[in-house]
Amino acid sequence: MRNAALVLFVCFLGGCDARIERFQPNEVFSLSLAKARSTPTELAGKDASRVAQELYGTPDEPLWPESPAAESVLADKQNLFRSSGPVSSEKDGTHLGLFREHCVTCHALEGSGAGPASVFQNPYPRDFRHGVFKWKSTERGQKPTRKDIRELLGKGIPGTAMPSFALLTPEDLDALVDYVVFLSTRGEVERRMTAAAIDELDYGESSPGGELTLNSRNETEGGEVVQEVLDRVHSDWADAGKLEVKVPPFAELAGEDLAASVDRGKAFFHGQIANCSGCHGPAGDGSMPTLDYDDWTKEYTTRIGLTPGDREAMKPFRDAGALRPRTIAPRTLQDGVFHGGGDSASLYRRITQGIAGTPMPAVEVVSEPNGKGLTVDEIWDLVRYVKQLSTLQ
Template identity: 55%
Template sequence: MYRFRFHVVSLILVVLCGGCDSKIDRFDPNRLYAMTLERSRSMPMDAALSDTSTAIDDLFGTPDEPRWPVDLLEESVAGLVDSKRLSQAAGPVLSLQDGTQHGLYREHCAVCHGLSGNGNGPASLVQDPYPRDFRHGVFKWKSTERNAPPTRDDLAERIRLGIAGTAMPAYPLLSNKELDCIVDYVIYLSIRGEVERELLAAAVDEMGYEEEPPEEELRLRVPSAEADESLTEGEEVTLEILGDIVGQWAEADEFVLDVPAPPHGKPTASDLAKSIERGRELFHGQIANCVGCHDENGIGQTITLDYDDWSKEYSSRIGLTPSDAEDMKPFRDAGAMMPRRIIPRTLKDGVFHGGGDAETLYRRIVVGIAGTPMPGIDVVETESNRGLTENQVWDLVRYVQSFATQSSEEQR
């Protein structure tokens, strides 16, 4: 089945390449989030969406001519994205005489992740899980704390290596410069999407937008280059939201979860077997309770009625039923994907989406997986029912890794 989906995606890529050099005037506004706010706040969103869209276009430009608002950012964070790399990643696909490739995002990423990074590209319908919607700024596979953005290295690794067990391919042939360009563009789309979402929420929650825009002083706008130091309240809020979100991305490296060295270094065969057995007990125990979702043998067939955060936002969190096609139809028409139930990872296959190395698994256990029901767990100094010690986490890591060893042996 996976191979079939891969061939369908490949066919779509071939068909769409004929349009990779087309001009695109602007990004689509985030009508989906506007509809979600309209439902949850019982407030009309047309005026807010109109002013927000204008502000976002002024800040970030268009798909063919992206803008990084360096002139509106503090010097310490303005260099997060390089305008030249951004320009090379954006726009139509073309090759210069010196061999430089332009339109890298549209060539390699847009067919799945969509032009605006909304995860709703033409190939998304045949993929499970769906491609990531960058506009939330929430990423599953990263080295940072749960609520922090990924680092540049996190994004580069996922692009270079792909995501095992999903339709996200590896791109080993990209040059380092091309990889940097795409990383910049993903960060750009994520920040653009987050700023748009925050402006929409601020419009109705703080600035008094209703059926009509509020008074001029409160309208969300980007100050013009000719403006003096006296900004309107709406301009101040716009710049504050922009600065806060860019600042969070710029500080991502500070929120990398440090992984302690495993006890006793590289264990002997006997020590490893004992560690795996302790990990098995933790896996089935009440504190970690991994078995509650991943089953006794790691086959991940526990029936869950939960969904990821992306789809819960426009369904259960606003009182709608994710599985009800009629409930979802207006949101589907606005670009939403039909929600799918979360299925716990099948550990027994030994395939881990975000990587199966020890450090990565340690972070998954401690931090959990952002945007999903997979929780983290507290790391405690001494063994107790409040969490796991570092050594216990390492035991659990080794037990989880043992599933991959079992899988390899079964395939021999």
């Protein structure tokens, strides 16, 4: 029923069998860049969008460009075909148009996270185009693995609007994983090409022309810059599996041992090194006020010197499709709802990596107590404390 309602909603917007000729250019990024670099970026943005289309195709006919790393990033091009395009079924029952059927109302066609249903959500749906993901097994600055995204689709993100898709077939889920990788890669390449056009190819008031124009053929300087961007983003995805956080063994404790560990954890929670209470509140109940934003929002607000609450300053960004800026609150740790998993290993990763794209910082793992970081055992104390915070209620 719910899916039927979603499809109807999308049909209403675009017509279910409507063809969609192109991905929307990333105008919010172009505008932020114009402000950050004090230079016009319209031409750079336009050319980046054109080249992104040559490389990655359209919402109905996606392409996967060549790069040394590209083959190992995307498991199956048939999956791209099945996830893209309008919603339909083939005679044998194979579903097509999976992304438009299940994800587009929130994540939007181009994966900007500004779909029609996003407006009332907190946190907002992910903008895949930054290439930044929160809930993963890899190091903070790295891409998630395919397995991370696959598991996330199975579980959803508890405590957010992102539902579980466990009822889809394994084949459909695999296809959607590839499509997330596709949208993220396409969107990040578009962003990086726009920036490279300004920084390396002298785009500005006018287009540099000739050899320096962004293009999808390797022979010119503009083509080489594009290929470099492409190779960089594709190899970041290809390397993700090598950069998983190694989680040391966790010992289940009971009785006095557990109580002593929790006590030590509590001290670290309030202590100077981790200072978790500085954000999550002394009781871990998320009661501290915050004026902080996530990185997706900061890019078009505080990082370019604009005040998120200044409607006038925000207007051009909002007109270009940016969502209304909302602060990111350090959450309560008392309700037992963990967006990225409440198991020991997930909590270990959250604490030692922080949460990418958010203000939550990493605690450094040290081999001996040195006043700057915590040892593995001390981090496990902290994990035990966080776990029991949610069992107190």
